[in-house]
Amino acid sequence: MNAIELSHVCKHFPGFSIQDLTFAVPSGTICGLVGENGAGKSTTIRLLMGALRPDSGTCSALGVDTSSPEFLAIKEDVGVVLDEAYFPEVLNADQVGRVMTRTYQRWDAKVYAAYLRRFDLPLKKAFKDFSRGMRMKLSIAVALSHSPKLLVLDEATAGLDPIVRDEVLEIFNEFTREEDHSILISSHILSDLEKLCDYIAFLHQGRLLFCEEKDFLLDRYGLLSDTAEQIEALQPEAVVAKEPNGYGGVRCLVRRDLAPTGFQLERPTVEDIILFLVKGAKEA
Numbered sequence: 426m427n428a429i430e431l432s433h434v435c436k437h438f439p440g441f442s443i444q445d446l447t448f449a450v451p452s453g454t455i456c457g458l459v460g461e462n463g464a465g466k467s468t469t470i471r472l473l474m475g476a477l478r479p480d481s482g483t484c485s486a487l488g489v490d491t492s493s494p495e496f497l498a499i500k501e502d503v504g505v506v507l508d509e510a511y512f513p514e515v516l517n518a519d520q521v522g523r524v525m526t527r528t529y530q531r532w533d534a535k536v537y538a539a540y541l542r543r544f545d546l547p548l549k550k551a552f553k554d555f556s557r558g559m560r561m562k563l564s565i566a567v568a569l570s571h572s573p574k575l576l577v578l579d580e581a582t583a584g585l586d587p588i589v590r591d592e593v594l595e596i597f598n599e600f601t602r603e604e605d606h607s608i609l610i611s612s613h614i615l616s617d618l619e620k621l622c623d624y625i626a627f628l629h630q631g632r633l634l635f636c637e638e639k640d641f642l643l644d645r646y647g648l649l650s651d652t653a654e655q656i657e658a659l660q661p662e663a664v665v666a667k668e669p670n671g672y673g674g675v676r677c678l679v680r681r682d683l684a685p686t687g688f689q690l691e692r693p694t695v696e697d698i699i700l701f702l703v704k705g706a707k708e709a
């Protein structure tokens with residue numbers, strides 16, 4: 426079963442469109458949604474959560490169409506952190522907790538209190554006086570305190586200091602140790618996604634360039650540094666994109682299956698793969 430399914434989703438804004446977006450996140454896995462500024466990640470997450478209505482196509486979470494009334498009944502099962510935290514400005518963390526007791530049947534005040542302590546969040550400070558990082562931490566604490574099965578996180582680690590970010594990544598990892606728990610997370614911090622994710626979905630100008638298993642991507646591509654003549658001699662389909670290597674030669678991302686044997690290929694990171702694919706897509 427899939428935790429998330431988007432099928433042929435289209436959404437048109439003046440000057441920008443989400444085009445025929447189809448991908449799925451299998452239950453029990455973590456999928457990273459990546460793409461440049463303005464690629465459509467937040468719009469995709471809003472469409473998925475039913476906050477925006479698609480012009481065509483369907484979105485489902487935990488098997489329920491997210492634009493249907495039935496989705497309201499399972500909202501408890503989905504923990505959401507959007508890029509802008511959304512609590513009333515005058516409330517403090519203690520009061521937010523009390524509001525949530527009335528909002529979620531499965532609200533666990535003890536779990537919430539433990540996250541507030543773990544994140545070093547003050548109980549009595551008004552939300553309007555929180556820093557960006559504190560706002561994110563509060564959103565994450567709330568999202569995790571009503572026993573969700575699915576977490577949908579838009580830039581949830583942006584603005585967190587490296588130590589807290591590492592701790593939050595570990596918390597997300599712990600979360601998916603339960604078999605039926607899944608996460609969709611958008612981020613610009615590709616090294617975080619490399620550590621965390623099973624799948625990477627890559628958006629470019631409102632289109633999905635791929636949604637693949639991370640290990641498949643890391644095995645599919647290799648990095649090659651050589652003279653311009655040697656690189657020219659490769660079949661063009663083997664070379665995704667290239668750049669000067671700083672030593673008068675060329676560094677490029679190549680498809681391992683199309684590169685001749687005998688070349689010394691370096692293992693890329695997810696960041697290398699995404700940077701070269703964006704470069705290749707711009708040059709195409």
Ligand SMILES: Nc1ncnc2c1ncn2[C@@H]1O[C@H](COP(=O)(O)OP(=O)(O)OP(=O)(O)O)[C@@H](O)[C@H]1O
Binds near residue numbers: 439
């Ligand atoms: N309500 C709206 N009306 C018009 N245009 C919109 C609306 N919402 C988003 N857009 C446009 O959709 C495009 C994609 O925006 P989106 O926020 O989804 O990108 P993103 O990938 O999340 O970017 P970033 O990494 O900068 O957060 C942008 O060009 C934005 O201006």
